[in-house]
């Protein structure tokens with residue numbers, strides 16, 4: 220176990236110790252914005268997380284348009300999210316991975332004993348059934364979903380929500396999500412934030 224740990228630290232990966240609950244917010248962050256910060260703070264509180272790691276993706280496999288260069292997105296993400304319990308990382312690029320199911324498998328190997336929770340906005344739950352090997356994600360880690368304007372109904376009616384309806388955790392129990400045995404997922408109706416990277420790009424806000 221120590222060997223794998225040292226390996227993760229040598230690669231500059233964030234530190235986590237066995238027993239900690241770490242939320243993973245994967246995203247294009249093209250660019251990062253106040254909505255990401257908002258859901259991260261809500262997730263820390265609502266899902267009882269010790270840490271959140273932002274996984275700035277090399278590129279969403281379902282998005283045809285390539286994002287801005289990774290270094291630029293990382294830099295903006297680090298300027299945007301400043302919190303002692305949040306780390307902004309490019310772990311996926313370092314591991315040469317872009318499919319979430321593979322990333323989760325790799326992180327669980329690198330960090331034995333750490334409890335991971337996959338985080339996402341409601342728009343992503345609505346699409347989850349299109350992700351590579353999506354059921355293995357639900358079976359591997361608990362999933363925390365945060366409300367997003369316009370996407371709550373699509374998320375609730377989604378294929379993933381229907382297939383895993385028995386495994387939905389009531390919002391009042393969501394603070395224990397990280398220690399639950401998967402499949403387990405919770406949808407929390409946090410106050411919503413309207414920011415989106417698409418809107419920022421459309422307004423030339425990257426400049």
Ligand SMILES: Nc1ncnc2c1ncn2[C@@H]1O[C@H](COP(=O)(O)OP(=O)(O)OP(=O)(O)O)[C@@H](O)[C@H]1O
Pocket residue numbers: 244245246247248249254255258338339340341342343365366367368412413414415416417418
């Ligand atoms: N305002 C928001 N409210 C709730 N969840 C959000 C919000 N913005 C982003 N997210 C979630 O954060 C994660 C990363 O999002 P992403 O980097 O794709 O930002 P985005 O604003 O959705 O980008 P784009 O408009 O390019 O699709 C996703 O799970 C997404 O659902």
Ligand SMILES: O=C(O)c1ccc[n+]([C@@H]2O[C@H](COP(=O)([O-])O)[C@@H](O)[C@H]2O)c1
Pocket residue numbers: 244245246247248274276278279280281282317318319320343349350351
């Ligand atoms: O694994 C997949 O097939 C897959 C398909 C679409 C999106 N994802 C992941 O979902 C996260 C959110 O993506 P995005 O572009 O909406 O920010 C990010 O970590 C992506 O790598 C993953």
